[in-house]
Amino acid sequence: MKKLVVLTGAGMSAESGISTFRDSNGLWEKYRIEEVASPIAWENDPETVMRFYNLRRKQLFEVHPNEGHKSLVSLEDKFDVQIITQNVDDLHERAGSSNVLHLHGELKKVRSTGYPELIYTLDNWELKIGDTCEKGHQLRPHIVWFGEGVPMMGKAAEIAEQADIFVVIGTSMAVYPAAGLISYVKQDVPKYYIDPKAFHVSGISNLKIISEKAGNGVPRLVNELLKND
Ligand code: APR
Numbered sequence: 001m002k003k004l005v006v007l008t009g010a011g012m013s014a015e016s017g018i019s020t021f022r023d024s025n026g027l028w029e030k031y032r033i034e035e036v037a038s039p040i041a042w043e044n045d046p047e048t049v050m051r052f053y054n055l056r057r058k059q060l061f062e063v064h065p066n067e068g069h070k071s072l073v074s075l076e077d078k079f080d081v082q083i084i085t086q087n088v089d090d091l092h093e094r095a096g097s098s099n100v101l102h103l104h105g106e107l108k109k110v111r112s113t114g115y116p117e118l119i120y121t122l123d124n125w126e127l128k129i130g131d132t133c134e135k136g137h138q139l140r141p142h143i144v145w146f147g148e149g150v151p152m153m154g155k156a157a158e159i160a161e162q163a164d165i166f167v168v169i170g171t172s173m174a175v176y177p178a179a180g181l182i183s184y185v186k187q188d189v190p191k192y193y194i195d196p197k198a199f200h201v202s203g204i205s206n207l208k209i210i211s212e213k214a215g216n217g218v219p220r221l222v223n224e225l226l227k228n229d
Pocket of ligand 1: 011
């Protein structure tokens with residue numbers, strides 16, 4: 001089976017009702033990164049950080065996978081599909097995707113501030129000050145904050161290097177190292193970029209631009225790929 005690797009961003013979940021970050025009315029228009037998504041913010045004011053992620057987690061229990069998420073699952077009949085997502089939501093998994101690698105963490109997981117390897121799944125939306133790990137350390141959101149390392153990047157780069165087809169969906173390609181993944185893909189490999197603001201990424205060849213929303217663009221590409229294979 002051909003290896004089909006998909007890199008997704010916030011635009012993938014936009015039609016499920018989850019805000020993106022940098023579009024008009026996006027999250028970073030309403031919140032300051034320094035106050036809600038950095039280690040400094042956590043140190044200075046953990047309640048504000050906690051509230052930001054609790055609100056997003058609460059919303060996640062109310063939304064559902066969209067046509068874009070669902071159509072990616074149908075590719076698994078004919079391709080070895082690996083999804084690499086920048087998203088912290090679980091909509092790919094809930095749609096039925098088998099292989100999902102989260103680069104920036106997962107909203108429904110929390111981890112120990114004392115022992116980062118102690119990671120737990122929250123079954124409700126609220127994490128509170130005083131919620132501790134089995135060793136008594138405060139729990140924090142299991143999210144990669146700005147200024148923190150991206151532990152899964154090495155694995156993601158390996159997967160990108162093995163791609164026979166590479167698809168980018170709903171990301172501004174503004175945040176590294178995730179945006180650099182496309183440069184690990186072999187030059188002669190067919191690549192697609194589905195996003196209303198998709199652009200020709202410099203130095204990348206064989207890249208087909210599909211200036212559409214995921215809800216339409218992904219099912220259309222999936223049909224094309226299934227038909228041609
Ligand atoms: N379908 C497809 N793409 C869409 C849709 C849609 N319905 N709606 C918006 N988009 C596109 C926008 O055109 C934009 O290119 O989604 C992209 C969203 O870009 P960002 O808000 O920058 O989100 P993302 O690229 O995922 O951000 C990367 O930055 O804030 C951090 O850690 C956070 O993982 C995130 C990272």
